Amino acid sequence: MSLRELAERARARLPEVAKGDRNGALLAMARLLEARWEEVREANEQDLEAAQKAGLPKAKLDRLRLDERTRKDLVAGLKEIAALPDPLFRLEGLAKRPNGLRVGRMRVPLGLIGFIYESRPGATVEAVSVALKAGNAMLLRGGKEAFQSNQALVALWKEALKEAGLPEEAVSLAPTTDREAVLEMCRLELLDLLIPRGGEELIRLVQKEARVPVLAHAKGVNHLYVDERADLMMALRLALNGKTQRPAVCNALEAVLVHEKVAEAFLPLLEEAMRAKGVELRACPRALPLLKEAVPAKEEEWDREYLDLVLRVKVVEGLEEALQHIARYGSRHTEAICTEDPRTAWRFLEEVDASLVLWNASTRFNDGFQLGLGAEIGISTSKLHAYGPMGVLELTTLKWVALGEGQERT
Amino acid sequence: MSLRELAERARARLPEVAKGDRNGALLAMARLLEARWEEVREANEQDLEAAQKAGLPKAKLDRLRLDERTRKDLVAGLKEIAALPDPLFRLEGLAKRPNGLRVGRMRVPLGLIGFIYESRPGATVEAVSVALKAGNAMLLRGGKEAFQSNQALVALWKEALKEAGLPEEAVSLAPTTDREAVLEMCRLELLDLLIPRGGEELIRLVQKEARVPVLAHAKGVNHLYVDERADLMMALRLALNGKTQRPAVCNALEAVLVHEKVAEAFLPLLEEAMRAKGVELRACPRALPLLKEAVPAKEEEWDREYLDLVLRVKVVEGLEEALQHIARYGSRHTEAICTEDPRTAWRFLEEVDASLVLWNASTRFNDGFQLGLGAEIGISTSKLHAYGPMGVLELTTLKWVALGEGQERT
Numbered sequence: 001m002s003l004r005e006l007a008e009r010a011r012a013r014l015p016e017v018a019k020g021d022r023n024g025a026l027l028a029m030a031r032l033l034e035a036r037w038e039e040v041r042e043a044n045e046q047d048l049e050a051a052q053k054a055g056l057p058k059a060k061l062d063r064l065r066l067d068e069r070t071r072k073d074l075v076a077g078l079k080e081i082a083a084l085p086d087p088l089f090r091l092e093g094l095a096k097r098p099n100g101l102r103v104g105r106m107r108v109p110l111g112l113i114g115f116i117y118e119s120r121p122g123a124t125v126e127a128v129s130v131a132l133k134a135g136n137a138m139l140l141r142g143g144k145e146a147f148q149s150n151q152a153l154v155a156l157w158k159e160a161l162k163e164a165g166l167p168e169e170a171v172s173l174a175p176t177t178d179r180e181a182v183l184e185m186c187r188l189e190l191l192d193l194l195i196p197r198g199g200e201e202l203i204r205l206v207q208k209e210a211r212v213p214v215l216a217h218a219k220g221v222n223h224l225y226v227d228e229r230a231d232l233m234m235a236l237r238l239a240l241n242g243k244t245q246r247p248a249v250c251n252a253l254e255a256v257l258v259h260e261k262v263a264e265a266f267l268p269l270l271e272e273a274m275r276a277k278g279v280e281l282r283a284c285p286r287a288l289p290l291l292k293e294a295v296p297a298k299e300e301e302w303d304r305e306y307l308d309l310v311l312r313v314k315v316v317e318g319l320e321e322a323l324q325h326i327a328r329y330g331s332r333h334t335e336a337i338c339t340e341d342p343r344t345a346w347r348f349l350e351e352v353d354a355s356l357v358l359w360n361a362s363t364r365f366n367d368g369f370q371l372g373l374g375a376e377i378g379i380s381t382s383k384l385h386a387y388g389p390m391g392v393l394e395l396t397t398l399k400w401v402a403l404g405e406g407q408e409r410t
Numbered sequence: 411m412s413l414r415e416l417a418e419r420a421r422a423r424l425p426e427v428a429k430g431d432r433n434g435a436l437l438a439m440a441r442l443l444e445a446r447w448e449e450v451r452e453a454n455e456q457d458l459e460a461a462q463k464a465g466l467p468k469a470k471l472d473r474l475r476l477d478e479r480t481r482k483d484l485v486a487g488l489k490e491i492a493a494l495p496d497p498l499f500r501l502e503g504l505a506k507r508p509n510g511l512r513v514g515r516m517r518v519p520l521g522l523i524g525f526i527y528e529s530r531p532g533a534t535v536e537a538v539s540v541a542l543k544a545g546n547a548m549l550l551r552g553g554k555e556a557f558q559s560n561q562a563l564v565a566l567w568k569e570a571l572k573e574a575g576l577p578e579e580a581v582s583l584a585p586t587t588d589r590e591a592v593l594e595m596c597r598l599e600l601l602d603l604l605i606p607r608g609g610e611e612l613i614r615l616v617q618k619e620a621r622v623p624v625l626a627h628a629k630g631v632n633h634l635y636v637d638e639r640a641d642l643m644m645a646l647r648l649a650l651n652g653k654t655q656r657p658a659v660c661n662a663l664e665a666v667l668v669h670e671k672v673a674e675a676f677l678p679l680l681e682e683a684m685r686a687k688g689v690e691l692r693a694c695p696r697a698l699p700l701l702k703e704a705v706p707a708k709e710e711e712w713d714r715e716y717l718d719l720v721l722r723v724k725v726v727e728g729l730e731e732a733l734q735h736i737a738r739y740g741s742r743h744t745e746a747i748c749t750e751d752p753r754t755a756w757r758f759l760e761e762v763d764a765s766l767v768l769w770n771a772s773t774r775f776n777d778g779f780q781l782g783l784g785a786e787i788g789i790s791t792s793k794l795h796a797y798g799p800m801g802v803l804e805l806t807t808l809k810w811v812a813l814g815e816g817q818e819r820t
């Protein structure tokens with residue numbers, strides 16, 4: 001079936017998804033993952049074999065693998081989301097107007113969401129569960145390497161939906177994984193939202209081609225600014241946590257900006273601590289003489305997301321230069337300041353344009369669970385609708401509702 | 411100066427706009443409209459003369475005209491917006507996480523907004539005032555017919571900004587009004603948001619070409635569904651108010667759907683009342699025999715916005731068919747039901763996908779002031795970020811903020 005047909009069939013069933021037993025479907029999926037894991041594992045084996053033959057690097061094979069631990073995490077996640085309060089059809093802020101008309105906003109699903117992802121097949125369970133909780137249908141286009149795994153998981157979703165009395169058309173996988181499928185999604189005006197999650201090239205392609213609303217989940221070029229009034233020991237811990245606690249994720253730290261007045265004291269400490277963790281430093285001309293083994297950072301490198309044990313270091317004249325650097329090279333994902341001066345901190349918090357701005361805390365906190373939202377479908381770096389982690393509420397919208405007794409406009 | 415240069419200059423000054431005396435600029439503009447109205451009027455005269463020579467119909471000339479009443483309305487609007495509470499930099503929902511990290515959301519401007527409009531030159535004052543109150547800069551591309559008027563008004567805006575100590579780069583008018591300027595705006599990745607307001611063709615062009623987020627303000631193909639349990643006298647009043655109180659606006663009524671059980675009683679009443687107001691009826695095959703002078707509605711007509719004294723009438727089997735008709739032909743703008751049955755009403759309220767859904771009230775209430783938002787920049791029919799009237803809050807976004815004491819992720 002073509003993408004368009006899949007989308008049309010999903011659209012026709014949207015009210016049933018919103019009104020049906022969505023939690024029942026989530027719990028049925030949890031049971032099916034337990035009972036029929038063998039099917040998923042076998043499909044995953046096929047993907048892994050093909051990927052090995054194609055010579056995929058070990059890191060990518062690891063991301064592709066669905067093991068016992070993944071199963072447990074997925075099942076636990078489904079149960080957790082099922083237990084969350086239902087967001088739909090609540091009326092917010094119902095107020096009475098002078099003419100007696102009662103007006104408020106009702107929370108409703110976005111509708112049909114297109115999800116283009118390149119990542120781990122586990123996302124096929126996680127992303128759908130968040131979207132479904134919010135009453136949406138979902139059209140998935142996963143990565144080539146995970147195609148068999150994704151098919152097996154979507155087959156289970158369809159069974160789970162059926163078990164709960166929901167239309168199985170609510171979750172579908174695009175029949176192909178080529179670039180053409182991405183372009184087709186971009187032009188499918190039947191989508192209420194398109195979420196691309198993946199590499200820079202994919203995001204840029206979708207932003208250029210899409211004729212439907214897009215919430216991009218782009219790279220995280222995240223900075224820590226170490227102010228002249230920073231607690232340097234705290235700054236050191238935050239830099240280490242940001243860079244090394246899990247380097248391959250989008251909220252990891254990519255660059256440290258250091259106030260010139262503390263550069264001499266801070267940079268040798270930073271180098272020693274980072275070296276002990278195997279982190280390579282790339283530095284600006286002012287930082288280089290203060291470091292023993294750093295290499296010069298190239299100009300074209302400053303907006304790069306390494307996702308690896310590499311850290312850029314730059315000495316700045318002060319807050320002003322730090323703000324300018326972040327505005328120019330940052331990716332509006334996560335930005336942090338370390339300072340004991342509240343005035344400097346608040347200026348940073350107010351002026352930096354990023355989905356999360358932190359004062360004296362690690363960039364690694366930009367995450368749905370850490371911020372108290374619960375499960376998320378990714379972290380939006382788009383400013384509209386949802387800026388930051390997208391949880392269940394971010395996959396709904398508010399429409400206006402008016403309850404009258406015959407009111408006319410005069 | 412090119413659009414790109416104007417946008418770059420505006421972007422560079424965004425923090426100053428957000429932090430500056432925005433209310434001061436609004437009040438200065440109000441004073442300048444009083445003191446220097448002559449300049450605006452002269453520019454408007456040039457536009458009117460050219461339009462007359464070009465043979466524009468009278469309705470369009472009326473829309474183009476800036477008279478004393480417009481001036482008064484614009485001045486009053488500016489003062490009203492200046493008096494609204496400031497939306498920026500408020501921290502919402504600051505909560506303490508188990509690790510002591512305080513997280514919340516801070517309201518900040520969207521940034522640089524592109525506004526493409528074809529309408530009355532008064533929009534040059536109204537739209538900018540809402541955007542500026544919310545701390546945004548604005549790049550305008552107005553219609554050809556109003557170019558002199560728009561230039562005069564933007565010149566006053568620049569003076570008002572200067573008087574209040576704000577950068578005059580915050581408001582600019584595109585140097586040309588051709589289609590090329592629209593396409594250039596669509597591709598200007600420096601924009602945080604692009605708002606097209608105008609005819610269907612313009613909206614579709616922008617949605618197709620834009621590489622930045624778009625909130626479309628599309629046509630209103632609005633229905634009133636008269637249920638079998640409707641108070642028919644109320645239904646009649648709502649239909650008349652929706653269609654005739656101001657036919658040329660987007661929240662006017664375009665079609666009435668009537669339950670078959672009340673069609674025989676209701677349609678003759680409707681025809682008589684509408685005829686008295688000079689409204690032409692176009693009807694479905696089932697409605698035709700119940701009407702004296704109606705003409706058949708053509709199939710391709712059902713999704714049309716007349717903006718005129720023309721009304722479509724259709725007999726439906728019941729709620730189900732009404733919902734399906736609205737889903738197919740509606741434009742997600744404004745939809746109303748007239749019924750005394752709360753069960754039917756709530757199903758309509760929940761299931762109809764439109765920016766405002768009304769029960770026993772006129773579609774004409776889809777308006778920022780009527781819903782209690784105050785001034786608006788238009789009515790969004792996009793589901794993301796803002797669905798319905800876009801006031802000051804809808805032109806801001808919420809970013810996450812975290813206040814820590816050295817917290818690291820474990």
